[in-house]
Amino acid sequence: MWHSLTWEATSVCRSVRRCVTARGPERYTTVQSLKTAGAALVAWALAGWWWDAPMALLAPWTALFLVQSTVYRSLLSALQQFVVVVAGTLLAAGGGVLLQNTMAAMAVVLPLTVLLGNYTRFGSQGLYAPTAALFVLVYESYAGFDILHRLLETLLGATIGVCVNALVLPPVHTDRVRRLRSQLPRDCATLLHEVADGIEGVYDDGRVRGWYDRALRLTDAVAELRDARRWSDESFRFNPGHKLRRTVVLPPSADWDLTWDRITEHIRATIRTLNDATTLPDCVPGTLSPLLRSAGDVLDPGSADDRDRALNEMTAAHRRLTAVLADGRYETTPALGALALDTQRLLDDLTTFADAQDVQDVPQPRRQAS
Incomplete structure (x- = not known):
């Protein structure tokens, strides 16, 4: 019996040690x-x-x-x-x-x-x-x-x-902000690539509605990010941890949240226009597809050169899309004008995102505690 109790106590201690040394909840x-x-x-x-x-x-x-x-x-x-x-x-x-x-x-x-x-x-x-x-x-x-x-x-x-x-190990809640920060670009890029591949194929109402539902979840993720940001900011208030540790791990800048609020809204608006559109010129899917694919490439992890190349391709694709509006051979529809406007806004905010990423790519020393 004593051996069994000793074994149980050792097992509990090992479990506690694993939980303490691991990261996460x-x-x-x-x-x-x-x-x-x-x-x-x-x-x-x-x-x-x-x-x-x-x-x-x-x-x-x-x-x-x-x-x-x-x-x-x-x-x-x-x-x-x-x-x-x-x-x-x-x-x-x-x-x-x-x-x-x-x-x-x-x-x-x-x-x-x-x-x-x-x-x-x-x-x-x-x-x-x-x-x-x-x-x-x-x-x-x-x-x-x-x-x-x-x-x-x-x-x-x-x-x-x-x-x-x-x-004693004062709690700091930055992990959720960091997780959402890395997850949002991936999810947006995946959705943009999927839409770009899908709009050149057979049009399917159910598929477009599925894209729109996923775009809504992206905006929900931004709301979750704002909540995580408030939680992170509160965890730093009156927290002496920055004076008890050698280095300080600060949460990401709140300016990043505002950029993503706009990016996800523009993606949602673009897909909503596709979902609501009844007629579009035949040349639009072939022009919009590379535009959205390039937008997804901007958000994919990569070098500054890759992002700049993707931005240039997106800019060129957007010029071709707006040229359709001025082409007398095609009927100008509200949906076409909305697509041009939504993708222009998306392009502007992706440019801001790429510039911010270029700054972050420069190695920065960690701040030393005072």
Whole structure:
């Protein structure tokens, strides 16, 4: 039996070590879980073992919930929780002293603390207002000494939780931004190449609708990128990690997000026009196909020369497309004008993208921590 327990413990330790050394969500979850447990253990060691406080449970109980996903969120949650705990504790103590009856005090205090806890500025921490009141009323701890200890131990647990999260591998959320940054160009290039290959073949309404659905998902990915950007920016607020590490890994520039907001919108608009078009001149598919293929080539990973060549080919293809508008042999339709305008906008933003990529291709030293 002892051998079996030893084997199980060794297996668990190996799994934890793999999660900690790996990158990705597993590592983040494992590290934050261990930090949470460690914060509670430190809080108990100080309040229960060293200080021998009469209400030592409150310190580790508070620390458990303040190792949050970002340092900023830990600080904000600590402030919110301490305010609602103070309010709930004082309301309960006042109600208990005045009414001298636990049930009557609950009937008066709990509605007030629940309403206070639902105030939006307290967020998820508002729940602790009625919880703190319940602890006071159930145990009838109305004395000033008891109230002081409750507040001191709550403050101790909050301080430990925030410090552990800020000083022990403080969380920084840049991986999702970087993943979306590399995924968006690939997905856009794949779709543009597929549309370029498909429009010269047999026209199929179902296939065009499928392209349009994928273009909509690209715009959804940009919205996800904006959300990831906000999460990344928050993780850097009040985060001392840049002073505790030798180098700083900064998230990609937010200007990149704006460019991709426009690029994906132009791709969606182009495919929507193809989907809505009833008639197009016969020469348009043969002109539009190399234009979209070159647009996809700009987004494919490659050298600056490859991107410049693809941009030149796209520019030449766009001139041929606009020439159709001025050619009296072809009927000018709203769909043709919309295609010319959408692809011109796409060309302009791909030029911006290519210029930004050329700058990034120049090796840059990593910033040293101050």
